[in-house]
Amino acid sequence: MAKPPGPVVLIEPLSGNTTLLVRIKAIHAVRRSKYQLIIIADTEDYDRALILDDYIQSSYQDEHFYHESLVHPAMVTHPAPRDVLILGGGEGATLREVLKHKTVQRAVMVDIDGDVVELSRRYLPEMHQGSFDDPRARVVIEDGFVYVENALKTGDKYDVVIMDLTDPYSSDIAKQLYAPEFFQKIRKILRDDGVVVTQAGNSFYFPDAYDMVLNGVRSVFPIVAEYEMWIPSFGYAVNYILGSLRHDPAALTADEVDKRLKERGVATAFYSGRTHIGLMNLPIHKKRRV
DSSP, rough: OOOSSSSSEEEEESSSOEEEEEEEEEEEEEEEOOSSSSEEEETTTEEEEEEETEEEEEEETTTHHHHHHHHHHHHHSSOOOOEEEEOOTTSSHHHHHTTTTTTTTTHHHHHHHHHHHHHHHHHHHHHTTGGGGGGTTEEEEEEEHHHHHHHHHHHHOEEEEEOOEEEEEEEESSOOOOOOOOHHHHHHHHEEEEEEEEOOOOOOOHHHHHHHHHHHTTTTTSSSEEEEEGGGGGGGEEEEEESSSSSSSOOOOOOOHHHHHHTTTTOSSOOOOOHHHHHHHHHOOOOOOO
């Protein structure tokens, strides 16, 4: 661990015109991988954080808001998710949340950047909590696009697909994975009652990118839910878009959600039946169109 000799601040762009300043108190790792700059550092307000290309991806203080909101609405919407595919999620926290569901027999996590996974294993134990080594888990270092293409060829099927990728406007890595054509491929590797969920950046600062993802999901899935959650270390509310082939997340009651969580042995810090109802009913923040 290296303690900065003086005040060090991460300058994180929220948009082209707004910036978040985050004070750093210690740096654990800095590595330029084939794909991106990886920093793991301790911040004053958010504790330890994974930072990719100047964007905080996860922090100890608030990652449960992000990961529980990403994972559990989709997992609970499906009545019995056995096979789950995670695209991205290199720090292992999405995998951790998926594996909480006792129905899961196989969870495949595909991340393009092996350096992120390696550094997360070493420096972010509170995020992955050993999930990489769960016997139900398989970690694949590969381009998610290529993995899905190969799954189509082999006929591999999933109940839930979770896309935990970098924002399409913050990295070139994930852009093709947000395209409408890719959601067509996702549809083909899902079973007939399958569910997909993706984080979709921020609809206020980047409405065009958000609408692109939303329209891509809508073009493929008959049931679509939009929701968002404010993440303090991001400086904005992150958006999520859920697409389902049969089951409607908005039709679930709070009691039904809590029952499924209890039956599956899922313990959460934030998400619950009441949270689910709130997520499904809050409006999405967008700029006024002039």
